[in-house]
Structures are given as C-alpha cells and as structure tokens.
C-alpha cells in the first residue's frame with residue numbers, strides 16, 4: 001500500500017542535516033517525494049493510506065548494528081559478571097540447550113521489541129541463524145545476518161551453514177555476512193579462510209573485536225600483536241568488515257581501522273554492563289573511522305532499545321572525555337542510521353531522501369517527555385523512549401502502528417516464550 005505522511009517534522013539525516021516540515025509520499029516501498037502540500041490524484045486518494053503527521057516526527061528507521069537476536073530468550077539469565085565468566089560458564093552452556101524452534105521464537109521476540117522501538121534493520125550473529133532469517137522474512141524487518149563461526153570440531157559445519165544461509169535467504173531485505181566470533185574463539189587459519197570466502201562470496205564479515213582487556217592480553221601472549229593487527233594480517237579488513245566493540249584499541253589499531261575502512265560498532269551498555277569499559281569512540285571518529293551503534297544481545301544489555309542506546313552512547317563519551325559538545329544529538333542519530341547502513345555496504349536507506357527505501361520511524365511529539373520541542377533531534381536522542389514510537393515502516397510496509405504489530409501474533413508469542421522460559425528454568 002502506498003502511503004502519504006502529511007505535515008510531519010522530517011529529520012532527514014542527510015549531509016546537510018536538514019529538518020523539514022512537509023509531506024512524505026511513499027510509493028512501491030520507496031520515498032517517491034518529500035515536499036510541502038503533496039496533492040493526490042483522484043485514484044490515489046482512493047488507494048493511498050494518509051497518515052496525519054502534524055504531531056509526528058519522521059526519521060530514518062534505527063539500525064541496531066550489533067546484536068544476537070536469537071539470544072533474546074536468555075534475557076536476565078546471567079547478569080552481573082565479567083565477560084569470560086558470563087560467556088564460558090553461563091551463556092555457552094545454556095546455548096547448548098537452545099533448539100531451532102527456541103531460536104525462532106526468541107528471534108520473533110527480539111524483532112518485536114526492535115520494531116516497537118523504531119528499529120528497521122539489525123546486524124546479527126548467532127547459531128541456527130536460519131531461524132532468525134525465517135523470523136526476519138515473516139516480520140518484514142531488514143537484517144544483515146551471520147552464522148557465528150568458531151574453531152572446533154564443528155568449524156566446517158558452521159561454514160557450510162553460512163553458505164546455505166547465503167544461498168537460501170539473501171534478498172533485498174536480508175544480507176548474509178560471514179561471522180567469525182572473535183580472535184579468541186577462531187584460529188588464525190579460520191580467520192584467513194573466512195577472509196578468502198568473504199571475497200569469494202562478494203560479501204562482508206562481522207566480528208567481536210578488542211572487546212575486553214583479557215582478549216587483548218591473551219592475543220599479545222599468543223601472537224605478540226593486537227587483535228586488530230591479527231585481523232588485518234588475516235585479510236579480514238580486505239572486504240567490508242564490521243567490528244563490534246573496539247574497546248581496547250590503541251592509536252596504531254585505530255589508524256589501521258581507519259585506513260582499511262573498517263566500521264566499528266559502539267555497544268556502550270554491553271561494554272559497561274560486562275565491565276569492559278568504554279570504546280574510544282571520539283578518537284576513532286576523529287581518525288575517520290565510521291562508527292555505528294549496537295545494543296549487543298538482550299542477555300548483556302538487557303534490552304534491544306536503540307533509543308536508549310543512543311542516549312547512553314552520547315552521554316558516556318561526553319562524560320569520559322569531559323567534552324560536552326562531542327557526539328552531539330545529530331551525530332548520534334546518524335551513527336544509529338546512515339553510518340550503520342554504510343557499514344554494511346547498504347546505500348539506499350538510513351536517510352529520508354527521494355529514491356531511498358521507505359524505512360521510517362514515526363515518533364509522537366505531544367507526549368509529555370517530548371514537550372517542549374526546540375530541537376526534535378535532541379528530543380529523540382535525549383528524551384524519547386519506545387512509548388513515543390507511533391509507527392515503524394520498512395520498505396513502505398507498516399509493521400507497527402499505534403501499539404499494534406501487524407506481522408507478529410503477540411499473544412501467541414508470549415505463550416511460546418513463557419513455555420521456553422519454564423523449560424530452561426528446569427533444564428539449565
């Protein structure tokens with residue numbers, strides 16, 4: 001269905017950071033026109049859905065540049081411990097119990113939360129990733145998906161699953177990347193193999209990189225160089241590369257990330273919650289590194305709310321550097337939209353511009369926490385929450401509007417999640 005959004009406040013996130021007041025005409029999934037007082041033909045008046053936008057902000061849909069959607073079922077399963085204890089003693093053992101069906105419903109749960117908080121695309125790394133892909137197809141959200149890769153007896157099985165994911169699910173709305181988990185769970189040979197395969201498949205890679213001090217110290221002990229240099233030497237930076245975290249990176253590492261056009265994903269809440277500290281995002285941006293924002297999983301955040309993540313992302317860096325003017329609201333919003341799209345080599349979304357995909361979040365401006373509004377971008381980054389989201393639109397399809405999801409049976413999903421929770425409480 002084509003849509004005409006009338007009289008909205010339009011945050012474009014374009015190069016000029018334009019904020020307009022006017023109409024957005026969406027035709028066949030694309031932004032056909034942005035102008036004042038768009039008139040519909042008689043035929044269009046009968047077929048186009050009109051949304052009165054005088055009390056709405058239209059902005060590019062948010063892009064969660066790093067998460068593990070299938071892990072949403074482990075929200076609050078393991079908290080208040082450091083990364084390695086969390087991962088090796090709690091999460092990995094629990095994940096052994098997760099079935100394909102559980103990952104499917106867990107993915108639906110994560111997607112439901114993301115749609116309700118204005119997210120239109122997410123970048124993901126997990127296992128049974130075909131189940132996440134199935135949930136993405138069913139719900140209409142967009143995703144860059146990867147099957148997490150590690151070095152063990154199932155290394156080749158995971159690589160084959162990645163290729164199957166690539167052949168079976170690649171589409172306009174789904175891109176498939178290779179997903180080496182990290183340099184501490186992947187051998188150097190596997191990293192090299194993944195770099196070659198990514199080139200062969202003409203796709204990208206995503207990896208957890210320099211997330212913890214442990215990771216970096218162990219890397220120096222094993223290889224005598226940093227995780228960033230290991231990835232560079234293995235060839236991972238010779239294709240599109242999305243590096244999640246980049247917390248413990250030094251100036252030489254940052255120079256390499258910039259020179260090799262590696263995109264970093266800043267996951268402030270996860271980095272703080274797991275006690276890993278904070279990424280030197282301000283320094284990376286100054287050095288020309290493209291930085292996006294991610295929530296990581298609901299098991300290390302514990303939500304998938306990109307509105308909150310933007311707020312924390314900005315305040316943390318301001319506080320750490322004691323520079324209140326860095327990572328300003330407009331910059332943060334671009335990190336959570338167009339920067340993320342570019343990180344994945346996607347250039348037709350992330351900006352509200354004619355010809356771009358109609359991936360749009362509509363936020364209410366008359367809620368108390370959004371009043372008054374001297375600066376709509378500030379209100380989005382520093383004041384908004386998911387209750388302000390009126391609608392989430394992907395490729396011109398309304399997936400969520402006025403409290404209702406159109407592609408997910410919420411009551412059935414809650415029943416399934418409660419049943420899985422009951423099983424896991426007994427068996428893990």
Ligand SMILES: CSC[C@H]1O[C@@H](n2cnc3c(O)ncnc32)[C@H](O)[C@@H]1O
Pocket residue numbers: 068071087091092095125126127147148149150181208211270296297300
């Ligand atoms: C092999 S699939 C992906 C794998 O990554 C795990 N994971 C989730 N969050 C993090 C994190 O912050 N650092 C490292 N690994 C993480 C997840 O549990 C899966 O096992």
Ligand SMILES: [Zn+2]
Pocket residue numbers: 066067068208244296297
């Ligand atoms: Zn992660």
